Each structure stands twice: as structure tokens, then as C-alpha cells.
Amino acid sequence: DNKTVKLGDISQQLTPVKMMRARLSIEPAIAREAAINASSDAINRIIRAKDGAVNAPDWAEYEAFDDEFHWAIADATDNMLLVALFDQLNQVQRAVAWGNVTRDTQRPPRSHTSFPEHALIVEAIKSRDPAGAHDAMRRHIGSVSARLFGEI
Numbered sequence: 001d002n003k004t005v006k007l008g009d010i011s012q013q014l015t016p017v018k019m020m021r022a023r024l025s026i027e028p029a030i031a032r033e034a035a036i037n038a039s040s041d042a043i044n045r046i047i048r049a050k051d052g053a054v055n056a057p058d059w060a061e062y063e064a065f066d067d068e069f070h071w072a073i074a075d076a077t078d079n080m081l082l083v084a085l086f087d088q089l090n091q092v093q094r095a096v097a098w099g100n101v102t103r104d105t106q107r108p109p110r111s112h113t114s115f116p117e118h119a120l121i122v123e124a125i126k127s128r129d130p131a132g133a134h135d136a137m138r139r140h141i142g143s144v145s146a147r148l149f150g151e152i
Contacts, residue, residue, distance in 0.1 A: 011095035019096045020145035022089060024138060027070070030086055031121060031137035032130040033077035042076035043126055050118045053108075062108050069118060073137075076125065113143055 014022075034042070049072050052065035067090065074086035108114070117140035124132035 010092050014092060014096050016096055016149050017145075019093055020141065020149060023093065023141045024145070026085060026089055027073075027141055028134040028138040030074050030077055030082055031125065031133040033079060033082060034073045035125045035128055035130040035133035037078040038076035038125055039078075042072065042078075043122075045072040046076060046122055046125065050122055053118065054115050056107060058107050059103050059105075066114065073121070073125070113147065114140065117143055 034046075038046070046069060049065050049069035053062050053069060056062035056065055070090065071086065074083045077083065117136065120136040121133060121140060124136050
């Protein structure tokens with residue numbers, strides 16, 4: 001039965017652009033669900049991760065907080081299947097994308113485009129605005145993709 005797909009196989013065969021297209025398909029929907037279902041504790045976890053990324057002293061810590069930010073949004077959906085889908089997407093992303101990224105600064109600059117993009121996602125989730133959360137996440141993933149790999 002060839003219907004079972006292994007993450008290791010995906011990571012070796014998926015291009016960064018296809019990986020980002022998968023994120024564009026799934027993460028905006030996750031943000032929409034988070035805006036509908038997030039508890040106040042879940043929103044506070046998202047905010048802590050957002051703030052941690054802004055204040056990170058280096059790229060490694062930024063990546064850890066960015067990871068936590070996106071994971072906290074998935075967790076805020078209160079839907080185990082969406083969390084599991086996100087977790088698989090995230091594992092593949094780590095294997096496919098970040099090995100290809102080179103950094104020319106020690107830490108994210110204050111002008112890093114992800115900071116205001118993350119803030120817009122948080123505001124939409126806090127405001128219980130599913131369409132706004134969907135659109136803000138879509139713009140964010142598109143922006144990250146364009147910055148790292150060109151337009152998709």
C-alpha cells in the first residue's frame with residue numbers, strides 16, 4: 001500500500017516553494033480557527049511567543065520563538081487534527097527550508113517584516129476576526145516565502 005507517506009520521504013522530495021505553498025494552503029485556515037476558538041490563555045501564549053521573537057538576541061532564539069508562535073496558533077484552534085497537521089507541516093518545513101537560509105545579521109533587524117505581520121495576526125485572533133486572521137496569516141506566509149525563495 002503506497003498511500004502512507006513518510007515525513008522523511010517528503011522532506012527529501014519537496015522543494016522549498018512547494019513547502020511554502022502547502023503552508024499557504026493550511027496555516028491561514030488554522031489562524032481562522034484560532035480566531036474562533038482561542039482561549040484567553042492560548043492568546044497569551046501567542047503574544048508571549050510574538051514578543052519573544054521581537055526581543056530575541058540571535059537568529060536561533062528568533063527561530064525558536066517563531067516556531068512557538070505558529071505552534072501556539074495551531075494549539076489555539078482547540079482541534080487535535082489541526083495541531084497534528086500543523087506539526088507535520090512544521091517538521092517538514094524545518095527539514096526543507098531552514099537549511100537553505102543564510103543570515104547576514106546576528107539577529108533579526110528591528111525592521112524585520114515578520115514583526116508587524118505577527119502583530120496583525122495576533123490582533124485579528126484577539127479580535128475574534130476569522131477572516132482577518134486568515135488574511136493576515138496568508139500575507140505573512142507569502143511575505144516570508146517571497147523574502148526567502150522569491151514570489152510563489
